[in-house]
Amino acid sequence: MSTISRSKKDQMISEALARTHDPKTSWEAAEKVDTNRLESLVLTVVRLHGANGATHDQVFNYLEDTQLWKKYTVMMPRESSITPRYKQLENKGLIYRDGTTRKGGMGRSQLVMYYKEK
Numbered sequence: 455m456s457t458i459s460r461s462k463k464d465q466m467i468s469e470a471l472a473r474t475h476d477p478k479t480s481w482e483a484a485e486k487v488d489t490n491r492l493e494s495l496v497l498t499v500v501r502l503h504g505a506n507g508a509t510h511d512q513v514f515n516y517l518e519d520t521q522l523w524k525k526y527t528v529m530m531p532r533e534s535s536i537t538p539r540y541k542q543l544e545n546k547g548l549i550y551r552d553g554t555t556r557k558g559g560m561g562r563s564q565l566v567m568y569y570k571e572k
Contacts, residue, residue: 474550481519488555491544496527496539500549509556510537 499513499522508516514533517523523530543549550570555563 491526492531492535493539493543493548495523495531496536497543497548497569498522500543501568503569505568507554507566508566509558509566510540511558511564513567543567 495517496513498515499516500508501510502516511535514536517530521530540549540551543545544551548570549567551565551567554566556566560565
């Protein structure tokens with residue numbers, strides 16, 4: 455098993471894949487996450503929802519129902535792997551949130567994400 459150098463840790467901190475106080479196993483798992491592939495997958499689903507946008511539940515359910523994820527990865531991504539992609543995509547200017555919410559499956563409000571046309 456490889457060890458993670460301090461410089462690699464610093465790089466990962468800036469990408470917010472693992473926190474400085476996380477155990478070594480978290481750092482190792484973070485190294486294996488293909489964030490570009492997951493971002494592309496999430497961006498595609500948000501784009502496919504069109505002008506109505508999509509909540510997290512809608513994105514996750516769409517992935518399960520259509521099995522679109524099979525074009526991007528071997529296994530269905532966990533919700534905990536999908537959730538951080540929204541902020542990353544927003545920071546890159548690819549999606550936006552305007553404060554609009556909808557009730558999710560558990561009855562709680564969820565922010566709606568919209569694809570940002572170029």
